Each structure stands twice: as C-alpha cells, then as structure tokens.
Amino acid sequence: MFEIHAGLFNYWVAIALMMVGFYIVIAQGNLVKKIVGINIFQVAVFVFYISMGKVDGGSAPILDESIKVYSNPLPHVLILTAIVVGVATTALALALVVRINRSYGTIEEREIITINHKADHDEDTRS
Amino acid sequence: MAATAVSMLWLRDLFAVVMLSGIYSLFAAVLYVVMDAVDVAFTEAAVGAGISTVLMLGTLALTKSKEKAHKKVAYGPLVLVLVTGAILIYGTLDMPRYGDVNAPxxxxxxxxxxxxxxxxxxxxxxxxxxxxxxxxxxxxxxxxxxxxxxxxxxxxxxxxxxxxxxxxxxxxxxxxxxx
Structure with missing residues (x-):
C-alpha cells in the first residue's frame, strides 16, 4: 500500500497541514489564533504547489550551460505572488482584530457574541 | 514542521503561538529549497517568517497575549476536518507522482x-x-x-x-x- 502511493506522500503532508490550519480556524475562539490558522493553511497550499513543480533530477530554474533539467518555474512564480498577497491579507485581518479589540475590549469570539446579544437585548427592552 | 503546526493547536500563550508560526514559515522555506524553489524560499523567509511575525507581534502588543481557556477538543469541527482530509486524500490518488517528468x-x-x-x-x-x-x-x-x-x-x-x-x-x- 505504502510502496504504491509513496509518490503521493508530498500531497498528503500538505493536506495534513491544511487540515490542522482548518481545524484551528473553525474550532478555536481566539481571533489572533484564527489568523495563525489561516497562515498555516496558506503555507500548506504553497507547499502543495511547489511540490507539483519539482522534477526528478531537476535543478533550480536558473539558466546555466551545465544544467540539462530544470524544475518547473511556473508554480514558483505563482506562489511568489501568493506569498506577498497573503501577507497583505494577514495585515488587513490583524488590523480588523485590533479594531475589534478597541471597541469590544476582547478578542475572544465567544465574548464578542455575548456582548452583541446583550446589546440586542438592551435594544429590545428599551423600545 | 507538522509538530510546530500541531503544538500551535494546544498552546494558549499567543506569543509562543506567533513565534511558532514564524518557525513554521522557516521550515516551509527549507522545504522550498529542497524542492528547487529558491526564490520562493527567500521570499517566504523574509516575508512569511519576518514581516507577518512582526505584524502579529504588533497586534499582540495592542491586544492581549493570553488566550482564554476553552474546551479541549471540539468534536464537530474535528469530524468535519477529518472528513475533508479523507476526501482530499482520496482526490490525490490519481495525481501525478512526486517528481514525475511527464506530469501535465x-x-x-x-x-x-x-x-x-x-x-x-x-x-x-x-x-x-x-x-x-x-x-x-x-x-x-x-x-x-x-x-x-x-x-x-x-x-x-x-x-x-x-x-x-x-x-x-x-x-x-x-x-x-x-x-
């Protein structure tokens, strides 16, 4: 079983990491931790892409007379772009967390929901 | 690498979590070098491990660096994650093998x-x-x-x-x- 599928091991590592990130995002209540989870997920996708670009016996895609086989440069380019975009979105998400903390005084999802419910309740009783 | 990812699950000290996510990025960079993606590796090391760690530390300074206690294991999400993982692994079975020269x-x-x-x-x-x-x-x-x-x-x-x-x-x- 393992012998047959040994060549798929790289995908399985990526999937395992992806699922750890996914679990953190949906199961943990802390907003900063959720963002870390998104990052884990993201890096797993990058690993997946880069592992697809690898060619047996290939070398890094930098032209040289002595090299015959190169790995595929295309996934590298896509992931370079994705890394930078990923950091931009992380920065935006963190800014949202800071803003949430400023107006709610907490970064725990559960407490925020409680505060919102309380505010809704106040509104109902007042009207 | 998987160990850092999993330990981020359990840790409640957010400072440690952020540091581990930096280490995780560095491990990923090493992995990229192994898979010939040198440009991606140094971008990941500089941007992923550097800048995003700094951004997260800044956020922690502005907010709180301790997570409140929570339930140990949430079974609903766990089942969802395992099922999704199993489906994805099933999906890889007819993918081209690692390093295959004839991959599409x-x-x-x-x-x-x-x-x-x-x-x-x-x-x-x-x-x-x-x-x-x-x-x-x-x-x-x-x-x-x-x-x-x-x-x-x-x-x-x-x-x-x-x-x-x-x-x-x-x-x-x-x-x-x-x-």
Missing part, C-alpha cells in the same frame, strides 16, 4: 519559458523573467492588492477616534451603525 504541469507553457526566456528576456533566473515579463500583469495586480490592503489597514486603524476608550457597542451605537 510541465507540458504546457513551462518548457517554452525554460527554452526561450534566456534569449527573449535576458536574466538567467527564469522565475525573474516570468514574473517581470511574461506575467507582468500578475505582478501589477499583486501590487494593486498590496496597495488596497494598505489603504484598508489605514482606514480601519489609521486615525484614533476622539473618545480614546470606545465602550462596547450599546443599543444606541448599534442603531447608528445600522442606519
């Missing part, structure tokens, strides 16, 4: 980039010429995204409100924001 990824535009980019664009690094020339619009779009994100961050936290300490939203504040 390598048969379309990549050979042309490898053969012609030296003459057509110039730099010996193929990734550079693809990034800056063949896929220049991608890079332009990326710059636009980063610019938009910067504007967004400034809009969200750039100016401090006059009342320094915003209270939790009362019914009145919520009504205002809704209107």
């Amino acid at each position: 990824v390598h048969s379309h535009v990549a050979p042309r980039y490898i053969e012609k980019s030296g003459d057509e664009v110039g730099p010996p690094n193929i990734v550079t010429s693809v990034l800056a020339s063949y896929r220049g619009y991608d890079t332009l779009g990326e710059t636009a995204v980063v610019f938009t994100a910067a504007i967004g961050v400034l809009a969200i936290i750039g100016r401090r409100r006059k009342n320094k300490k915003d209270e939790p939203p009362t019914a009145k504040a919520k009504g205002e924001s809704a209107s």
Whole structure:
C-alpha cells in the first residue's frame, strides 16, 4: 500500500497541514489564533504547489550551460505572488482584530457574541 | 514542521503561538529549497517568517497575549476536518507522482519559458523573467492588492477616534451603525 502511493506522500503532508490550519480556524475562539490558522493553511497550499513543480533530477530554474533539467518555474512564480498577497491579507485581518479589540475590549469570539446579544437585548427592552 | 503546526493547536500563550508560526514559515522555506524553489524560499523567509511575525507581534502588543481557556477538543469541527482530509486524500490518488517528468504541469507553457526566456528576456533566473515579463500583469495586480490592503489597514486603524476608550457597542451605537 505504502510502496504504491509513496509518490503521493508530498500531497498528503500538505493536506495534513491544511487540515490542522482548518481545524484551528473553525474550532478555536481566539481571533489572533484564527489568523495563525489561516497562515498555516496558506503555507500548506504553497507547499502543495511547489511540490507539483519539482522534477526528478531537476535543478533550480536558473539558466546555466551545465544544467540539462530544470524544475518547473511556473508554480514558483505563482506562489511568489501568493506569498506577498497573503501577507497583505494577514495585515488587513490583524488590523480588523485590533479594531475589534478597541471597541469590544476582547478578542475572544465567544465574548464578542455575548456582548452583541446583550446589546440586542438592551435594544429590545428599551423600545 | 507538522509538530510546530500541531503544538500551535494546544498552546494558549499567543506569543509562543506567533513565534511558532514564524518557525513554521522557516521550515516551509527549507522545504522550498529542497524542492528547487529558491526564490520562493527567500521570499517566504523574509516575508512569511519576518514581516507577518512582526505584524502579529504588533497586534499582540495592542491586544492581549493570553488566550482564554476553552474546551479541549471540539468534536464537530474535528469530524468535519477529518472528513475533508479523507476526501482530499482520496482526490490525490490519481495525481501525478512526486517528481514525475511527464506530469501535465510541465507540458504546457513551462518548457517554452525554460527554452526561450534566456534569449527573449535576458536574466538567467527564469522565475525573474516570468514574473517581470511574461506575467507582468500578475505582478501589477499583486501590487494593486498590496496597495488596497494598505489603504484598508489605514482606514480601519489609521486615525484614533476622539473618545480614546470606545465602550462596547450599546443599543444606541448599534442603531447608528445600522442606519
């Protein structure tokens, strides 16, 4: 079983990491931790892409007379772009967390929901 | 690498979690070097491990660095995650094997980039010429995204409100924001 599928091991590592990130995002209540989870997920996708670009016996895609086989440069380019975009979105998400903390005084999802419910309740009783 | 990812699950000290996510990025960078993606590796090390760790530390300084106690294992999400993982693994079964020269990824535009980019664009690094020339619009779009994100961050936290300490939203504040 393992012998047959040994060549798929790289995908399985990526999937395992992806699922750890996914679990953190949906199961943990802390907003900063959720963002870390998104990052884990993201890096797993990058690993997946880069592992697809690898060619047996290939070398890094930098032209040289002595090299015959190169790995595929295309996934590298896509992931370079994705890394930078990923950091931009992380920065935006963190800014949202800071803003949430400023107006709610907490970064725990559960407490925020409680505060919102309380505010809704106040509104109902007042009207 | 998997160990750092899993230990981030259990740790409640957010400072440690952020540091571990930096280490996780560095491990990923090492993995990229092994898989021949040197450019990606140093971008990941500089941007992923460097800048995003600094950003997260900044956030922790502005918020709280301890997570509240929570339930140990949430079974609903756990089942969901395991099922999704199993489906994805089932999906990989007919993927091309690692390092396969005949994989579909390598048969379309990549050979042309490898053969012609030296003459057509110039730099010996193929990734550079693809990034800056063949896929220049991608890079332009990326710059636009980063610019938009910067504007967004400034809009969200750039100016401090006059009342320094915003209270939790009362019914009145919520009504205002809704209107």
